[in-house]
Amino acid sequence: MTQAIDPEWEFVTDGVMGGESQGQMTQEQVRGHAATRLTGRVSLENNGGFLQMAFDFNAGGGPVDASAWSGIELILCGNGETYDLRLRTTDLDRPWQSFRSDFTAPAQWTTLRLPFAALTPHRTDAQFDACALRRLGLVAVGRAFAVDLAVREVAFFA
Structure with missing residues (x-):
């Protein structure tokens, strides 16, 4: 069982910090x-290192209660590179904090299920709270490489 999510994607680059990644x-x-x-292309020049597509679950940035669900389902394809899923909750107040899971984007359309239970907290002592889900990002990060990631559907799965 799934519940489709209709994201309003935003594009974010490391240019917000002076980086030189292009995409x-x-x-x-x-x-x-x-x-x-x-x-695009992730560059590590000038303290750079990421390209991201992201969305807020609620237009105003408020939380969504996803506690009835087991995780995020993505139908995607790409260039065989590894990317990050990053979730943010209302418990996180610093931009570098998130709950993360990496994944590989194969060349053919693939359904990936990323369980909430497998998320790793990054630079936070907070526990993941599915009742307070605020933002999702798919990030090309941490090394210089060519980025090609396409997403067809996003959903919660049970």
Whole structure:
């Protein structure tokens, strides 16, 4: 059982910190399906290191109660590189804090299920609280590489 999420994706780069990664986020047909696609190149120059597509679960940034669900389901494809899923809750107040899981984006359309129970807290002592879910990001991060990640669907799964 799933519940579809209709994200309003935003594009974010390390340029907010002076980094030099270059990319874009587009809406396009990818391998026969409408998708949101993140492409570009992550650069480590000038303290850089990421490209991201992200959305708030509520337009105003308020929390969503996802406690009835087991995790996030993504239908995606890419270039065989490893990316991060990052979730933020209302318990996190610093931009570098998140709950994370990495994944590989294969060349063919694939359904990935990333359970809340497998998330790793990053730079926080807080425990993941599915009742306080605020933001989701898919991030190309941490090393210089070519980015190509397309997402067809996002959902909660039971």
